[in-house]
Amino acid sequence: MTHRMMAVFAVALMAVPAMVQGQSTVTATATIDQFFEVTGSGDISFGDLSRTADNVIDAAGGTGAATRTVSFNHNVNVSFTNIAANLTSGTLTLPITLRCAVNDGSWGTAEDCSGASFDLDVGTGLTNATLGFGGIITEAAAAAAVAGSYSGSLDILVVAR
C-alpha cells in the first residue's frame, strides 16, 4: 500500500509543468552636456596709491583683491588674455603687473596673470573655484605718473580639457 501511494505521488509531481521564465534588459542612458560659468563682480581696488612704496594687492585673498567664481561640471583650464600692462586714464598710462591666483580648496601662490594657467578638476558634481586678482604698481611707476583715476582690465578664458 505504501508503495502504491508513493508511485501516485511521483506521477503527480511529473504532471506539474516546469516553471518557465525569462529575463532581459535594456539600458537607460542620459548624457549631461558640458557646462561652466564665471560669476561675481567687483574690481581690484588699490585706492590711493603710494609714491613712496610699492602698491601691492595679493591676488590670493589680499585686501583689495577682486574675485570671481568659476563653476564647472567637467575639467577646465583657466588662463587670461587681453591683460592690461598699463592702467589708463584717458591718454595717460600707469604701468601695472596684474597677478592671478586660484582657490580650489585653499589659495595657491599668486603669479603674473600673463603666464598663469590653472587646471581645475571637477568633483562629483558641480564644482566651484575662486579666482583671485591683484597686482603690483611700483613706487617708481606711481611716482612718475600724473594724478588721476586709472583703470584697466583682463579677460578670463575658460576652456574644457
Add this chain to the structure above:
Amino acid sequence: MRRFDWMGGALAALVTCLGLAQAVPVAGQATVTAVAELPLASPTGAGSRNLSFGTIVPTSAGPVAVTVPAAVAPSSASVHSGEFRLDVGTLRGVSVTVDTPNELMSAAASMPVDYNGAEFGAWCVDADAGCTLTAFNPATTDELRVCWRTVGSGSCHPIQNFPPGSVLSIYIGGALHVAPVQRAGTYTGTITLSIVQVY
C-alpha cells in the same frame, strides 16, 4: 494395490494439467507506452531598444526634470522609451516584473531617476488590432499580468492562448532629475524585465 491406485490417480491429474498448459497459444503480445511531456513554449524575447534621455544641457538655475513617456514612437532619434519585445505565442498568459534603477551612474557621479506615473509604463500585444497600448505605473505595479483572455476572476483563461507569433511589447519611460549643475558625462543604468509563464 490400493497404493498403486492412488499414485495412478495423481499421475493422471498431472497429465491433465500439462495438457491444459499446452493449450495456451505460443504467440505473445505486449504493450509499451511512449510518454513525453511537452511544456508550453517558453516566453522568449529581449530588450530591443534602450531608454534614452538624450543629451541634457545643464543649468545653474535649478533642478531639471527630464521626462520620457512610454511610447511606441521615439520622441527623437536620441530620446525614446525603452522597449522589450517578448514572444508570447501559444501562451495562456505571462507575469511580468520590471526592476528599474533608482539612479543612473557615470564613472564619478550619479543622477536620480524615477518611474512613478502611468505615463512611464505601457504594453500591448501585436495580435490585438493596432497593438493598442495599455498604461501602467512601473513604480507601483509589482506584477504585470497579461493574458490573452481572462475569466471572471481576472485569471487567465485556462484554454485560450495567444495566437502563434504574438509579441508582447513593453515600453518603459522615466523621469530624470538633473541637479544644478550635474557633472558632465554619460550616465547609464540597467532595467531588467523578468517574465514568468502563467499556467
